[in-house]
């Protein structure tokens with residue numbers, strides 16, 4: 001699962017700061033680690049195997065999540081937040097250095113446009129960061145754009161607007177090729193606000209026709225990830241509204257097209273882990289946007305609201321991984337975060353989120369699947385359920401901390417980050433963003 005980290009040549013946080021922070025916690029950490037190891041031995045799990053799997057696990061960071069987000073009402077900028085893509089990548093490297101499991105960044109265009117992509121590629125590489133899926137943006141109008149996306153983009157009623165949206169996606173492919181990305185994520189805001197505004201079948205047909213052109217230009221080793229979302233910005237109908245439409249489109253396009261599941265893009269109470277199981281069963285689970293939500297597409301920190309759901313999702317992912325091992329097939333979805341940080345320092349939110357996501361993964365790894373299957377076959381409901389429940393209730397923090405320490409990270413990432421004074425330093429050296437922008441989507 002995951003990708004290998006690129007060798008880091010530049011440490012953004014001085015390694016001695018991390019070492020000093022770790023020294024204060026090391027005795028307690030080792031005692032916790034030994035206790036967890038002893039507990040896991042009783043259920044036939046070697047903690048070293050877990051730590052090794054964790055170190056091979058990774059999740060991509062969202063470039064758009066590195067700056068303070070906002071709502072449709074306001075955005076409250078954080079002093080020292082990044083002002084361009086180079087500074088966003090620099091902050092990503094801080095997260096990766098301290099948390100260890102986030103060696104890639106997912107860029108969003110045109111937000112992350114720059115003049116020299118070769119310079120960006122090299123700089124990013126020296127920080128030990130690689131590039132995850134590239135995201136295209138046809139849900140808002142950009143300065144100087146000829147045609148408006150007010151009434152849609154890839155599915156727009158007018159051919160010239162569809163063409164403009166296609167060209168933007170092709171431009172994203174070109175940028176991604178320069179950077180070494182291997183996937184394009186397409187999420188469109190196309191839809192309608194009123195019954196009767198659009199014809200459902202026509203809009204989907206136009207979307208597919210547009211996407212076929214993009215798909216046709218996709219390099220052989222790339223994937224096209226289709227991201228669905230139930231509503232917003234369109235409030236009556238959305239063209240790619242759920243996983244059903246997403247998988248139909250992915251099947252219509254071909255093998256390189258897969259579905260991307262964003263945890264916040266479903267109706268309340270939808271069983272997302274089942275969607276994960278269905279998509280992976282049919283080879284169409286291509287990627288993930290991790291976040292959490294209470295009401296809608298809240299883009300809150302992963303694991304902050306419903307950690308049990310996150311665990312159940314990972315339970316399906318580990319199941320799919322094991323099935324792929326048994327059948328010799330490939331199962332390599334691209335794991336990424338898609339969060340908006342309105343009232344926290346994004347680096348601290350992402351450090352917490354990386355821990356929550358990796359924690360859900362480890363807990364899914366310690367589920368006794370053989371025992372659970374036997375209970376399922378005997379219809380022993382409570383014990384089958386407890387197979388999951390006991391894994392979820394385990395405290396695996398010491399295994400996570402050990403993986404971080406072995407990767408050069410921190411036992412307590414947020415404490416080490418605060419001790420480093422990184423943000424205060426950046427508040428002095430980075431120029432403040434002064435525009436009174438509204439929220440971020």
Ligand SMILES: [Mn+2]
Pocket residue numbers: 227262289338
């Ligand atoms: Mn998303």
